Amino acid sequence: MFTSIQKKLLLEKPLLWNTKFIPMVILGMAFHVVQFFLGWLQGTIDFTNKTKINIEFSAISFGILAVIIAIILWLVAYFKNNSFKSFYKKSKNSLFYEWLQLFVVIFLLSSFYLSFSMGRQLHERSYYSYEDTQKRCEIIANADIFIDGFFKGTEVDSLASGLIDSLGNKTAKIKRQEIDSFAAAIEEELIYKDYILFKGKKYKEYSLLNRGIHEFSIISEEADSLNEIKVKNWLFENDVTAVKKLMTDYLGLINEHQLKTNLTLETWFEATYKSPEFDSFLYISPYFKEHETYNSYRYHQYETSIVKPYDVKYSKYYIQQDILKDKYETVSVAHTNNLIDFDAVIVYLYLALSCSLLLFSFRVSSGKSWLIALVSLGIINVIIGIFGALGSSSSFYFGSMLAIFIGISFYFGKIYVEAKRKEISGIILNLILWLSVYFIPIIYNLVTDYYKKSEYKYGYDYVSPEYTWLREHFSTMFVLNFIFMIFVLFLLSRIIRNWKGIAEN
Numbered sequence: 001m002f003t004s005i006q007k008k009l010l011l012e013k014p015l016l017w018n019t020k021f022i023p024m025v026i027l028g029m030a031f032h033v034v035q036f037f038l039g040w041l042q043g044t045i046d047f048t049n050k051t052k053i054n055i056e057f058s059a060i061s062f063g064i065l066a067v068i069i070a071i072i073l074w075l076v077a078y079f080k081n082n083s084f085k086s087f088y089k090k091s092k093n094s095l096f097y098e099w100l101q102l103f104v105v106i107f108l109l110s111s112f113y114l115s116f117s118m119g120r121q122l123h124e125r126s127y128y129s130y131e132d133t134q135k136r137c138e139i140i141a142n143a144d145i146f147i148d149g150f151f152k153g154t155e156v157d158s159l160a161s162g163l164i165d166s167l168g169n170k171t172a173k174i175k176r177q178e179i180d181s182f183a184a185a186i187e188e189e190l191i192y193k194d195y196i197l198f199k200g201k202k203y204k205e206y207s208l209l210n211r212g213i214h215e216f217s218i219i220s221e222e223a224d225s226l227n228e229i230k231v232k233n234w235l236f237e238n239d240v241t242a243v244k245k246l247m248t249d250y251l252g253l254i255n256e257h258q259l260k261t262n263l264t265l266e267t268w269f270e271a272t273y274k275s276p277e278f279d280s281f282l283y284i285s286p287y288f289k290e291h292e293t294y295n296s297y298r299y300h301q302y303e304t305s306i307v308k309p310y311d312v313k314y315s316k317y318y319i320q321q322d323i324l325k326d327k328y329e330t331v332s333v334a335h336t337n338n339l340i341d342f343d344a345v346i347v348y349l350y351l352a353l354s355c356s357l358l359l360f361s362f363r364v365s366s367g368k369s370w371l372i373a374l375v376s377l378g379i380i381n382v383i384i385g386i387f388g389a390l391g392s393s394s395s396f397y398f399g400s401m402l403a404i405f406i407g408i409s410f411y412f413g414k415i416y417v418e419a420k421r422k423e424i425s426g427i428i429l430n431l432i433l434w435l436s437v438y439f440i441p442i443i444y445n446l447v448t449d450y451y452k453k454s455e456y457k458y459g460y461d462y463v464s465p466e467y468t469w470l471r472e473h474f475s476t477m478f479v480l481n482f483i484f485m486i487f488v489l490f491l492l493s494r495i496i497r498n499w500k501g502i503a504e505n
Helices: 002-012 014-019 021-042 056-078 094-110 112-126 130-146 158-169 176-186 221-236 240-256 265-272 295-299 321-336 342-364 367-390 394-418 425-456 465-472 474-499
Strands: 195-198 201-204
Touching: 014 021, 014 094, 021 056, 021 094, 021 112, 056 094, 056 112, 094 342, 094 474, 112 321, 112 342, 130 221, 130 240, 130 321, 221 240, 240 265, 342 367, 342 425, 342 474, 367 394, 367 425, 394 425, 394 474, 425 465, 425 474, 465 474
Parallel strands: none
Antiparallel strands: 195 201
């Protein structure tokens, strides 16, 4: 069947036959399907322990090896015939179609990790819906206050308050030296007090009212702050029912995933809920040491929050909070990350674009011209790079490359218009094809460098709105450049077709 298809393509669609486009597309799609299922396997989450399936390295290594072998075999078959160099009759757009097929094949073969990543992420998302994950993460985050949540900063004294007010009044004009002085000042322990204020009431530094909650990516910063305040309001208002409901829900998750704990609702509440000051609670170990036994935990000495956190010894109580956080953070990230990484797609597009241009340029010129152009480009980059480094100016490098590109384009245009003899236009053609990829990025960097110079223009950190806008649209620039390259290659492919008819030297 495969042979008959190739024979039919040879007779009716010789370009597709020569590029082996159809079998390579099928092979590329097969790679993506295999990598998707390997990614799905990688996305398996075992909520009961710390271990997890990790086949990513093996899957990617296998994929890279398979792609290298496939590309070598494909190129051997592809370079057997070259109708362009044999002066075979070609349509006006046939060279463009040939490049496009090369690009599609290389993109399919090289971008298999996108499918691996998608398979992993879809499997991680499949455990719980977005809303259910958000609800469960909220329970885990809020319960952190009663387990092993971090302690936040205390009240700042009048000296620091004055510095903060001063900073706020002159943010737009403050100099770098003043910012450094301010940062150094607020780091001094003298400007911090040993208590916090919550709704006008003082609590000790190591009180539950000064503990923070765990942050999950699926919960916004605003929601995190509201949840933290909500739990602390329960303590402030002595809402025992709400606290016990939170603990019950949390223990429900622990039991659902068969995680270890020696806490019950009653023991947990009694160990941590020390109203009204909440500063003599017991520290709950947020993990279970596997080399310990259940009985050994009974002989640990009770330790209260009178001892500072960096000296603290945990009580006999433990709960596998570390595993619960880790597993739900995985699900949380899977829901909040984009299913397709836009920046990664751009990288693979440009990888395929660069490789396809290397093959295409070799196809339309001689091997000698291709090699000379490659060596010349390397030497040019080294020389310009050295002078740019000596002058500490990236603008010199980009400006020089732009000037070279414009110069060789004029030269090639002259040869093309006069149509007398090719001279070294084969070498120049390769350079034009390769450098055209960087035409818009070069201009982008020159413009960015121009506006970046205004950062220290007034003696302080001023960032021009033009520079900020350019940096924010960095990815957009590459998208526009890719569209621009398709248009350029469409025009160049027609020009190259006619250039082939010019006599050699």
